[in-house]
Amino acid sequence: MELLFRAMTQDDAEAVAAIEAKSFAVPWKRDDFWREAKNELASYIVGVLDGKIVAYAGAWVSFNQADVMSVAVDPEYRGQGLGTLLFGELIRVVKARGATAITLEVRPSNTAAIKLYESFGLRSVGRRRGYYIDNGEDALIMWNTRL
Numbered sequence: 001m002e003l004l005f006r007a008m009t010q011d012d013a014e015a016v017a018a019i020e021a022k023s024f025a026v027p028w029k030r031d032d033f034w035r036e037a038k039n040e041l042a043s044y045i046v047g048v049l050d051g052k053i054v055a056y057a058g059a060w061v062s063f064n065q066a067d068v069m070s071v072a073v074d075p076e077y078r079g080q081g082l083g084t085l086l087f088g089e090l091i092r093v094v095k096a097r098g099a100t101a102i103t104l105e106v107r108p109s110n111t112a113a114i115k116l117y118e119s120f121g122l123r124s125v126g127r128r129r130g131y132y133i134d135n136g137e138d139a140l141i142m143w144n145t146r147l
């Protein structure tokens with residue numbers, strides 16, 4: 001089984017939103033992804049295993065900076081290295097668009113995601129207080145400025 005990556009299209013919005021709903025407290029909806037697929041500033045990718053979308057990630061690229069908007073693996077497929085392949089592919093895509101730095105926000109309680117990002121050289125440089133509206137949790141701000 002090989003995980004294949006391709007750009008997200010508007011036809012993928014439904015499947016992506018289904019994984020999003022299983023992954024986040026305040027999930028984006030189908031229409032949000034439908035819009036993102038057509039956003040010129042955005043680069044979204046999907047990971048396909050045996051014809052099924054099992055992962056997706058996206059970032060906005062502006063000048064040399066990539067802002068990560070989404071990273072998720074279907075819960076049934078986590079812990080097998082797919083997230084690492086996914087984030088590696090996202091970095092490849094944003095670098096191809098000229099990004100030399102990448103940043104994102106993550107919950108301090110999200111150990112798996114923080115470990116994943118650290119393995120790609122991102123480091124926590126600060127906090128946004130009360131960033132997450134569902135429980136008022138802070139966000140860690142992570143950066144890698146040498147992609």
Ligand SMILES: CC(C)(COP(=O)(O)OP(=O)(O)OC[C@H]1O[C@@H](n2cnc3c(N)ncnc32)[C@H](O)[C@@H]1OP(=O)(O)O)[C@@H](O)C(=O)NCCC(=O)NCCS
Binds near residue numbers: 077083
């Ligand atoms: C974060 C996420 C994308 C990781 O996907 P994944 O396929 O499980 O990732 P991998 O299997 O490649 O694991 C990546 C690293 O995360 C860590 N990790 C994975 N699952 C973990 C767990 N349950 N607890 C602690 N660490 C974990 C491991 O350190 C692993 O590194 P290793 O291979 O050196 O051990 C996935 O957990 C997810 O979709 N979470 C819900 C959505 C989310 O929180 N996205 C990030 C928002 S900022």
